[in-house]
Each structure stands twice: as C-alpha cells, then as structure tokens.
Amino acid sequence: TYVTITPNDEIHDGSGGIAFTVVLNKGQTYSINGYDEFSDLSGTRVVSNKPIAITQNDDSILIGDAYDIAGDQIVPVTNIGSEYIAVRGSLGAFGDVLAVTSVQDGTTITFTSELSDEVITLNRGESYSYNFLGATAYAESDNPFYALHITGQLTSSLDGEAGGALLPSLKCSPSQQISFSRSSNDSLYLLIVVRDGGEAGFTLNGSSTIIEASDFSYVNGTNNEW
Numbered sequence: 001t002y003v004t005i006t007p008n009d010e011i012h013d014g015s016g017g018i019a020f021t022v023v024l025n026k027g028q029t030y031s032i033n034g035y036d037e038f039s040d041l042s043g044t045r046v047v048s049n050k051p052i053a054i055t056q057n058d059d060s061i062l063i064g065d066a067y068d069i070a071g072d073q074i075v076p077v078t079n080i081g082s083e084y085i086a087v088r089g090s091l092g093a094f095g096d097v098l099a100v101t102s103v104q105d106g107t108t109i110t111f112t113s114e115l116s117d118e119v120i121t122l123n124r125g126e127s128y129s130y131n132f133l134g135a136t137a138y139a140e141s142d143n144p145f146y147a148l149h150i151t152g153q154l155t156s157s158l159d160g161e162a163g164g165a166l167l168p169s170l171k172c173s174p175s176q177q178i179s180f181s182r183s184s185n186d187s188l189y190l191l192i193v194v195r196d197g198g199e200a201g202f203t204l205n206g207s208s209t210i211i212e213a214s215d216f217s218y219v220n221g222t223n224n225e226w
Contacts, residue, residue, distance in 0.1 A: 001050040003030065008043040008125055010035035019045075024052075042101055043125035063094055063152060063160030070150055070164030077103050080144045081169020085219055085226060086137045087191035089151030091160055095133040097150040098167075102126050107143040112221030138221040144169075153187055170226070192216075196225055 001024045010016035011032045016039075022030050034041055037060070046054060057071025086098045100109055102122035111118045114134030122128060122145075130137060139147055152162035168174075170193075182188055192202070192211070199213035219226045 001025070001048060001052060003046065003048045003052060005032065006045040007032060007041060008045075009039045009041055011039070011041070040127070042099070042127040045125065058164075061150065061162040061164070063091060063162045064154070064156075066155075066159040066161065068152070068160075068162040070162050072148070072164060072166045074146070074166050077144070079169075079172075080146055081171050082142065082144050083140045083170045084138070084147040084167045085170060085193045085222070086132075086139075086147070086149040086151075086167060087193060088132065088135050088137070089189060089191065090153040090187075091151060091162075092154040093133075094154065094160060095131050096137070098130045098132065098137045098139060099148040099150065100128055100130070100139060101146040101148075102143070103145060104143045107141055107145055109139055109141045109145060110221075112138040114220055117221075134220070135217065136219045138219055138226075140221075151191075153189070193219070193226060 002021055003024060004019055004021045006019040007016050012035060014035060016035070024030060032041070053073060055071060055073045057069055059069040060067045061070045080103070084098070086096060088096045098111070100122070103124055105123040106121060107123070108119065108121045109128070111130045111132070113132040113136065116132065116134070118130060120128050130139070147167045148164055149167050150162060150164045152160055154160045190211070194201075194216065196218070199216040202208065202211040204210040218224045
C-alpha cells in the first residue's frame with residue numbers, strides 16, 4: 001500500500017510541505033507528529049492507492065489547568081458533508097470548539113449559534129476553530145468540509161476533561177441503534193441531534209421515559225428543521 005503524505009506544517013524530521021511516500025504491508029502503521037508544540041498538522045493531505053484508516057489526535061488539549069488527549073478516526077474526503085451541528089457539552093465558561101478544515105479553495109462557511117455568528121472563507125487545507133458558548137453551533141457551506149467537535153466536562157473551576165470527535169454530516173445515513181458502555185461511575189452525557197418530528201422516538205435500555213420529547217430544543221439557523 002503506497003501512502004503519500006503532504007504535511008501542512010513542520011513534522012518530527014523538520015520538513016514541512018514536502019510530499020513523501022511510505023510503503024506499508026497489511027497491519028503496519030506509520031505516524032507523523034508535529035515538530036514542536038506550535039506545529040499544526042490540520043489540513044495535511046494523505047493519498048493512498050489502497051484503503052487505509054487514519055486517526056488524528058492531540059495529546060495536549062488544555063482546558064483550564066488540565067491537559068487531555070482528544071482525537072478520532074477521520075473519513076475520506078468523499079464521505080464528508082457541508083452541514084453540521086455540534087451540541088455544547090459541559091465545559092462551562094471555556095465553551096466548546098468546532099474546528100473545520102476545507103478541502104476546496106474558496107469555501108465559505110457560516111457558523112450560527114445563540115450568542116455569536118461568524119462567516120469565514122478558507123482555501124484547501126486551511127482550518128479554523130469556532131469557539132461557542134451557546135447550546136448548539138450550526139455550520140454550513142456550499143462546499144464539503146471536515147468538522148471536529150471539542151467538548152468535555154468541567155470538573156472544577158480550573159480543571160476540565162476534554163474529548164473530541166469527528167462530526168458526521170447531517171446528510172449522511174443516520175443510525176437508528178447506538179451502543180455504548182461505561183467504564184467508571186464518572187458523569188456520562190449523550191449529545192443528540194434529531195430531525196424535527198423525531199423527538200419522541202427514543203428509548204434507552206428499553207425505556208421511553210429517559211430521553212423525552214420535552215428535552216429537545218430547536219437548533220438556531222436550521223429553520224426549526226433540527
């Protein structure tokens with residue numbers, strides 16, 4: 001499997017912006033990391049002649065005085081969308097971040113939230129982080145783009161526990177059944193987005209009284225569609 005990587009910034013060997021190719025056999029992995037704490041590899045381009053899996057992460061997401069690792073497996077460019085919704089977690093005054101990356105030049109993205117709206121234009125490989133304190137953030141564009149949501153829980157006035165996930169496009173085929181497990185007694189939150197009219201259709205462990213229609217609110221900027 002021939003994998004060609006074009007880093008968007010300096011990597012561990014000091015190079016940056018120069019394409020190079022590695023050859024992998026089944027089960028083998030290859031990793032690049034930023035040259036230092038200021039290196040930003042978002043927008044790095046990866047092309048392969050056979051299917052591969054790519055995972056991105058940052059091991060030093062700072063929330064207050066606490067550092068956490070956050071990351072996710074990303075999807076190919078052919079699977080991304082142009083419309084996303086992020087539901088705010090429990091980071092308090094720090095707010096959540098919706099990080100977007102463009103795959104085409106001249107991509108104009110509109111962000112809508114209860115407290116602040118923004119419009120930005122990105123070229124291919126460029127990224128932008130939208131910090132929001134409202135209940136939701138809605139992002140849309142005429143062109144496809146990646147959207148990564150950074151959220152978490154504030155454990156004290158200074159410490160936060162962060163996590164991140166690549167958001168699925170609103171236009172993708174949604175799932176009707178989701179499984180998850182708990183490894184501790186720590187707080188656990190479900191951030192749920194549903195099309196208008198489906199609010200009463202949820203059961204959790206067979207119960208329809210845990211997630212109720214009255215728990216939902218309309219997402220700003222979606223004309224009450226979500």
